[in-house]
Amino acid sequence: MSVKAKKKFDISNHTAVLSSLIAILGGLIIAFLVLVLTNPSKGVPAFTTLITGGFQMGGMKNLGTLFYFATPILCTGVAMCVAFQAGIFNIGGPGQYSVGALAAILTSLYFSKDLPAPLTWVVPLLVSILAGAVWALIPGILKAYFNVNVVIGTIMFNYIEMYYMMHWINDYCYDAMKGQTRAIPAPCKLPQWFMPALTQNKSADIGIIIAIIVAVLCWVLMEKTELGYELKACGKNADASKYAGIKSKRNIMISILLSGALCGLGGGLTHLSVSGTYITMKEALAAEGFNGIAVCCLANNSPLAAIFGALFLAFLTVGGNYMQIFGFQREIVSVITSVIIYFAAFSLFLKQMLEKALNRQKKEVNKVTGEELK
Amino acid sequence: MENTENIIEFRHITKRFPGIIACNDISLDIRKGEIHALLGENGAGKSTLMSVLFGMYTPEEGTISIRGKEVKITNPRVATELGIGMVHQHFKLVQNYTVLQNIVLGSETLKGPFLDMDSCRKKVVELSEKYGLAVDPDALIENITVGQQQRCEILKMLYREAEILIFDEPTAVLTPQEIDELMEIMKGLAKEGHTILFISHKLEEIKRVSDRVTILRRGKLVKTLNAADTTTTQMGELMVGREVSFHVDKKPAEPKEEVLRVEHLTMINDETKKKVVNDVSFSVRKGEILAIAGIDGNGQSELIYGLTGIMPIHEGKILINGKDYTKKSIRDRNLVMSHIPEDRHKYGLILDYPLSYNLALKNYFKPDFVSKTGFLKFNKFDSYADELIDKFDIRSGQGKITMARSMSGGNQQKAIVAREIDQNADLLVAVQPTRGLDVGAIEFIHKQLVEQRDKDKAVLLMSFELDEVMDVADRVIVMFEGEIMGNLDPKKVSVEEMGLYMAGVKREGKES
Numbered sequence: 001m002s003v004k005a006k007k008k009f010d011i012s013n014h015t016a017v018l019s020s021l022i023a024i025l026g027g028l029i030i031a032f033l034v035l036v037l038t039n040p041s042k043g044v045p046a047f048t049t050l051i052t053g054g055f056q057m058g059g060m061k062n063l064g065t066l067f068y069f070a071t072p073i074l075c076t077g078v079a080m081c082v083a084f085q086a087g088i089f090n091i092g093g094p095g096q097y098s099v100g101a102l103a104a105i106l107t108s109l110y111f112s113k114d115l116p117a118p119l120t121w122v123v124p125l126l127v128s129i130l131a132g133a134v135w136a137l138i139p140g141i142l143k144a145y146f147n148v149n150v151v152i153g154t155i156m157f158n159y160i161e162m163y164y165m166m167h168w169i170n171d172y173c174y175d176a177m178k179g180q181t182r183a184i185p186a187p188c189k190l191p192q193w194f195m196p197a198l199t200q201n202k203s204a205d206i207g208i209i210i211a212i213i214v215a216v217l218c219w220v221l222m223e224k225t226e227l228g229y230e231l232k233a234c235g236k237n238a239d240a241s242k243y244a245g246i247k248s249k250r251n252i253m254i255s256i257l258l259s260g261a262l263c264g265l266g267g268g269l270t271h272l273s274v275s276g277t278y279i280t281m282k283e284a285l286a287a288e289g290f291n292g293i294a295v296c297c298l299a300n301n302s303p304l305a306a307i308f309g310a311l312f313l314a315f316l317t318v319g320g321n322y323m324q325i326f327g328f329q330r331e332i333v334s335v336i337t338s339v340i341i342y343f344a345a346f347s348l349f350l351k352q353m354l355e356k357a358l359n360r361q362k363k364e365v366n367k368v369t370g371e372e373l374k
Numbered sequence: 375m376e377n378t379e380n381i382i383e384f385r386h387i388t389k390r391f392p393g394i395i396a397c398n399d400i401s402l403d404i405r406k407g408e409i410h411a412l413l414g415e416n417g418a419g420k421s422t423l424m425s426v427l428f429g430m431y432t433p434e435e436g437t438i439s440i441r442g443k444e445v446k447i448t449n450p451r452v453a454t455e456l457g458i459g460m461v462h463q464h465f466k467l468v469q470n471y472t473v474l475q476n477i478v479l480g481s482e483t484l485k486g487p488f489l490d491m492d493s494c495r496k497k498v499v500e501l502s503e504k505y506g507l508a509v510d511p512d513a514l515i516e517n518i519t520v521g522q523q524q525r526c527e528i529l530k531m532l533y534r535e536a537e538i539l540i541f542d543e544p545t546a547v548l549t550p551q552e553i554d555e556l557m558e559i560m561k562g563l564a565k566e567g568h569t570i571l572f573i574s575h576k577l578e579e580i581k582r583v584s585d586r587v588t589i590l591r592r593g594k595l596v597k598t599l600n601a602a603d604t605t606t607t608q609m610g611e612l613m614v615g616r617e618v619s620f621h622v623d624k625k626p627a628e629p630k631e632e633v634l635r636v637e638h639l640t641m642i643n644d645e646t647k648k649k650v651v652n653d654v655s656f657s658v659r660k661g662e663i664l665a666i667a668g669i670d671g672n673g674q675s676e677l678i679y680g681l682t683g684i685m686p687i688h689e690g691k692i693l694i695n696g697k698d699y700t701k702k703s704i705r706d707r708n709l710v711m712s713h714i715p716e717d718r719h720k721y722g723l724i725l726d727y728p729l730s731y732n733l734a735l736k737n738y739f740k741p742d743f744v745s746k747t748g749f750l751k752f753n754k755f756d757s758y759a760d761e762l763i764d765k766f767d768i769r770s771g772q773g774k775i776t777m778a779r780s781m782s783g784g785n786q787q788k789a790i791v792a793r794e795i796d797q798n799a800d801l802l803v804a805v806q807p808t809r810g811l812d813v814g815a816i817e818f819i820h821k822q823l824v825e826q827r828d829k830d831k832a833v834l835l836m837s838f839e840l841d842e843v844m845d846v847a848d849r850v851i852v853m854f855e856g857e858i859m860g861n862l863d864p865k866k867v868s869v870e871e872m873g874l875y876m877a878g879v880k881r882e883g884k885e886s
Contacts, residue, residue, distance in 0.1 A: 226744045229731070236726045243684065243713070243721040244735045245705030 015358070016300050019351035020344065023298075024312070027343030031336040035328070042326040050336065053315045054322035062318050064201025067208035068275050069317045072097065074211040074310035075266030076292025078218050078303045079259040085222055085301050086255035087235030092139060092154030093263050094289030095161035096132040100264025101271040101279060101286075102165055103131035105173055105181055108188035108272065120187040125268045132264015133257045135161060140256035144249040150256070158285050166281055180278035189274050203275040210269060211310075214262065218303040231255050263289060294341040300348070309344075316340060380442075381406040381538065381569050382427070387436035389422055391780070394771050396422035397433065398593040404538075409560060409570040411580040411601065413613050414590035415784070415812040420573045421463060423590070424540050427571070428460045429453040440538075459536025461527040463543050463573075463783065464719065467515045473522075474498055474511040477530045501532050505559045517645060519671035521552065521838075528559075539563065540571045545579055550840050550873060552669075557583045575812040577606035589613050614814045624824045627848035630660040632696075633800050633832035634681075639690035641676045641856075650676045652856040654690075658801065663823060663833040665847030665864075669876050670838050673856035675716060678805050678836055682713050684721070694801060708736055712794035716805040716836075718783075722790040725779035729770055730759035732778050733793050766792035767818075784811050788818075795822055802826050805836045820846050840869060840876075854878040 028051065035050075036043035048056075055062050076093045083090035090096075107124035115123060139153030175182045195204035222228035233241045234251045242248055266288060270277055295313060299305035320333035382404040389397040397419040404410050412420040425431045427438065429447040437444050440456050447453050453460075467476050474491070477498050483490045498511055507525040515523060524544065531539060541560070545553045560570055560583055574580055580587050581601055589596040589612045596612050634657060641651040651673045658664045666674050679685035681692060683704040692699045694710050715721035723732050734755050737743050743754050759774035768788045770776035778786060791807060804823060808816040823846055827833050837843050843850055844864045852859045852875040859875045860882045874880040 224750060225748045226739060226750060227748060229738055229750060233724050233727065233735075237720075237724045239720045240722065240724050240735070242704065243682075243715060245703065245708045247703075247705075 015351050015354045016305075016347075019354050020298055020300065020305075020309075020347045022350050022354075023343045023347040024340060026346070027340030030343070031339050034332075034336060034339065038332060039327065042328070046323045046326040046328055049322045049326070050316065050319040053319040057322050057325070058318075060200040062201075064195070064199035064204035064275075066311065066314050066318050067195075067199065067204060068270075068273060068314075070310045070314035071207040071211045071273070072266040072270040072288040073291045073295050073313055074208070074215060074306060075269065076263050076289055077295025077299065077306040077310050078211075078215045078292075079262035079266070080292045080296035081299060081301045081303045081306055082218055082222065082231075082262065083255050083259035084296060085235050086231040086251060087238065088143070088252060088255050088259070089151050090136065090139075090154050090256055090259045091151050091293075092136060092157050092260070092289075093292045094285035094287075095154070095158040096135045096260040096263035097267040097289040097292075098161055098165055098279070098286045099135040100128035100132040100267030102168060102173075102181075102267075103264065104128040104268040104271045105184060105279070106168075108184050109173055109182060113185040113188050117187075118191075120185075121190055121272055124188060124272060125265070128264045128268025128271075129261045130264070132267065133261040135264070136256045136260025140253050140260075143256065144252040158289075162283060162285060165279070169279060169281065174281075175278075178278070180280045183276065183278075184272060188272060189276070190269070190272050192274060203273075205274040207269040207273050211266075212307055214265065215303045215307050218258075218262070222303060227254070263292070266292075291341075294344060297341075298344040298347065300351075313337070313341070379406045380404065381440065383439040384423070384427075385437045385439070387423065387426060387433045387438070389419075389426055389431055389433045391771065395593045397426065400436070400590070400593075400595045402588055402595060402598065404569060404571065405586075406569055407564055407567050408585040409564050409572055409583055411572045411574055411584035411587040412590065413574065413577070413580060413587055413609060415592075415613060415814050418590040418613075418812075419593040420590055421542055424460065424542060424571060424573060427453070428458060428540060454534060454536070457535070457537035458540065459531030459534055459538070460540040461524065461531055461542060461544055465523050465527050467523055467526060469516040470514060472512050472514055473509050473518070473526045473529075476515060476526055477511075477533050479530075481534055498529060498533060501529055505529075505532065505562075507559075519675070521670035537567070538569045538571065540573075542573045543575065544572070545574065545576060550869070553579065575816070577609050577813070580609065581606055591615055610813055613812070622820045622824060622845045624846075625828070627662045627827065629662040629848070630830060632657050632659050633694060634658040634834065635691075635693040636681065637691040637693070639677065639680060639692070640688045641673070641680050641685065642688045643676075649688075650856050651680065654853075654856070654858055656851055656858065656861070658832040658834050660800070660830045660832050661827055662848045663827050663835055663846055665843040665850045666834070666836040666853060667840065667843045667850050667872065667876060668838070668853035672853045674836050674853050675805075676856075677853070678716070678803065681834075682711065682715075682803060683707050708797075708799075710799050711801045711803060712736075712797040712799045714790055714794045714802075714804040714807045716809075718786055718790055723778045723786055726777060728775045728777055729763070729768070729781070729789060730755045730774040732789060733759045733762050733774075736793060736797055762789075762792040762796060765796075768792060784815050787811055788815065791819055791822065795826060799831070801832045801834065803834045803836075806838065807835070808837075808839070808842060816842075840872060844869060844872070852876055854881075 031050070032047050035047050053062060053066065076097055079093060080090065104124040104127065107127040112120050112123040135157060139150055139157055142148035142153045143150040169181055173182045190205040190207055192205045195206060196202055222232065230246050231251055231254065233244070233246060234248050238248055270288070291313060295306050295309040298309035298312065316337050320337055323333050324330065380403045384400055384402040387397050387400045388395065400423060412423070414420045422431065426433050427447065429449045429452050432448060438447060439445065445456060447456065468479065471479070474495055478494045483493050495511060502509060507529055509518070509522045509525045515526065544556060557579070560572070564570055572584060584601045586598060587601050587604070587609065588598040589609065591613060636657065637655050639651055639654045640649055642648065643650045654677060656664070666677065668674050676685065680687040687700065699707055719725060724735070734743055738750065744750055756774060762768065763774060766788050769785050770781045778789070794802065807819050811819065823833055823835065835847060847864050850862045850864050852862065852872065854876065855878060859878065859880065862872070862875070
């Protein structure tokens with residue numbers, strides 16, 4: 001026992017973290033091989049750039065860029081964590097995200113730009129949250145009251161959103177010269193506070209701070225509150241939850257609306273950002289929505305771990321963009337990040353293997369020291 | 375009968391789980407053609423030892439020899455090839471497949487690239503007739519009763535022509551008649567040269583059917599005896615390590631005012647549109663235990679589902695303490711009614727929640743457990759769990775933080791019983807509360823039920839075990855095909871007569 005008492009850090013309590021790290025490492029190795037095979041001479045420097053996140057080239061300014069990329073996928077990632085833990089496979093992230101984005105654009109263009117100071121950006125943000133939730137409402141109702149598969153319900157709504165949004169953009173906020181949505185009025189952009197100083201990036205804003213706060217709040221909600229207890233119970237065993245008197249319909253609605261709202265927030269934060277971004281008229285689902293699933297996978301469904309998952313994926317994106325300097329196509333960059341995400345999905349599998357191996361090892365130790373398990 | 379050729383030899387088998395040694399240096403010989411019973415309390419290691427034989431677990435130490443040859447059984451497929459078959463305590467069936475599909479799954483007969491279901495069906499029907507295992511081959515598993523599911527499991531094993539047959543508590547869900555039949559089947563199989571390993575808690579059965587019995591306690595082999603040379607009392611003592619009483623000591627009931635009143639309850643099966651519960655009326659009073667007896671599949675389960683709100687009822691009324699609960703939510707019912715559910719994995723527990731969370735499943739929303747702002751009071755969760763673990767002797771690897779999934783069946787059930795009894799509700803509905811439990815635990819749960827009665831609770835006990843019904847209940851209603859056949863006093867009715875009511879042969883005037 002004395003050996004155990006001294007050793008405070010027991011690795012078997014951290015298999016979740018460890019398995020994610022191993023998954024990432026495995027992904028990086030394959031990514032490296034892909035790079036070297038594509039272009040043997042430039043593979044090594046390109047890979048170095050990828051894993052240093054381009055910081056050696058772009059300097060600290062990239063921290064701002066990193067935060068910019070992390071913000072939306074953190075929001076959608078947390079959205080997936082909340083839904084998945086409740087047993088709801090919300091695949092409607094792209095739709096809910098884009099609806100949130102459009103809501104923020106329209107609100108700021110037509111309504112909030114003349115409001116008193118903080119309301120200029122607070123109101124569009126709230127509307128984007130609301131819009132994301134509304135977009136999840138119908139798949140939610142279909143699931144809760146008509147038992148329609150939520151994966152199908154939400155995926156269909158992604159496409160409805162994609163086409164319907166073109167109509168809205170075309171009619172209300174289209175900048176025909178640039179072929180994209182009109183720019184957000186300056187007063188409606190997110191405040192910057194100390195962020196530019198911190199990141200040495202002129203266009204850094206508080207988006208990432210809001211996203212991190214929301215992630216922490218969601219973690220508290222899931223782990224510490226009555227509602228979280230109920231949501232997780234429904235996700236783990238719907239029959240036993242019913243038996244315990246938990247209202248499953250209500251909980252399905254809460255989890256999917258919350259998930260939609262978080263995706264909407266992601267859209268709002270990104271489009272109200274100081275760096276600015278636009279929606280173009282093309283038939284494509286927002287990648288931020290799907291990347292949320294990757295973040296969630298990497299984070300093992302924990303909203304808290306999603307913070308690190310989102311920052312990591314954003315880190316790769318920043319580094320990946322610099323790889324173009326070495327003549328790699330954008331698509332190769334996407335392949336590399338995809339490989340790593342793909343590996344991340346194995347983290348659960350790795351976790352189980354790791355636990356098995358550690359158990360075996362422990363037993364060996366016990367045998368040697370003659371210590372018997374109770 | 376005297377056959378000393380060993381078909382299986384276990385040598386120094388040790389299997390550990392986190393916090394527990396399930397099998398500790400077990401060496402045991404099984405003779406060819408014998409019925410060998412394994413007896414022990416929950417967590418004594420019987421199921422684990424059998425799982426090792428069936429290749430579900432790999433032991434850390436020790437060897438197994440089959441027919442004189444040392445073998446490494448790394449997975450069930452290897453076991454099947456060695457002619458070992460197993461009927462598990464928790465059935466391994468595909469819920470939305472038919473009985474036939476489940477039986478042939480994994481060893482289908484092919485005609486070219488196509489399934490030859492006709493010849494499969496023929497073989498299955500032959501087997502089911504030969505062994506009296508009546509079950510509709512085309513029924514979906516999800517629509518048949520637990521008893522029928524078990525018959526399907528047994529057929530599955532016979533279909534694979536296994537020579538060594540492992541039965542993990544096969545009689546837990548059967549009626550007395552069905553048990554008799556099963557015993558005959560087992561004896562018949564043994565006569566044909568099959569070797570049967572039979573896990574059971576029921577001493578009577580072991581005495582009746584087995585040639586030898588091995589008793590395990592806390593992972594260790596206590597003794598192997600000839601069943602003919604031992605008594606049930608002796609086996610019971612060896613198993614528990616102390617004297618046990620098989621009879622439930624209780625004073626005569628003193629029923630007081632009515633708590634539950636069920637009036638003209640009718641329930642309809644969604645698929646078959648049949649009335650599975652047909653115009654049933656009865657009542658339970660404070661200070662009495664009313665048992666619902668009957669053969670599995672005669673509407674008892676549905677009656678309980680309707681009563682507890684899990685399934686909607688078609689017609690009728692449910693009154694608790696004089697108030698109409700027919701349309702009330704499950705949460706509302708839970709406040710006046712505790713419910714030990716029939717299926718502990720499906721309804722009773724959230725297997726991937728720790729024990730402390732499971733123990734709070736009916737309480738987490740009460741002011742003691744959650745603040746006004748909605749934050750859970752984990753101190754209370756912990757102290758409450760410790761209290762129940764202590765009071766009800768719930769054993770697990772890591773105490774209150776143990777995941778329910780990793781606990782033994784008996785201790786899972788104890789956790790549910792602890793939670794429900796501690797609700798202190800006026801009405802306690804106990805459905806098969808001792809299913810698959812050992813003598814010690816059964817004794818404990820029966821005592822708890824009687825104690826609740828003596829505390830002026832109304833207790834409704836639904837059980838397929840006639841002994842339990844006769845021992846524990848003050849009054850018995852027998853159900854057959856969804857109707858009440860009789861309202862009986864167990865002290866005045868013999869087991870045989872009860873059997874006639876259960877089989878639908880006898881019926882008395884309906885009474886509320």
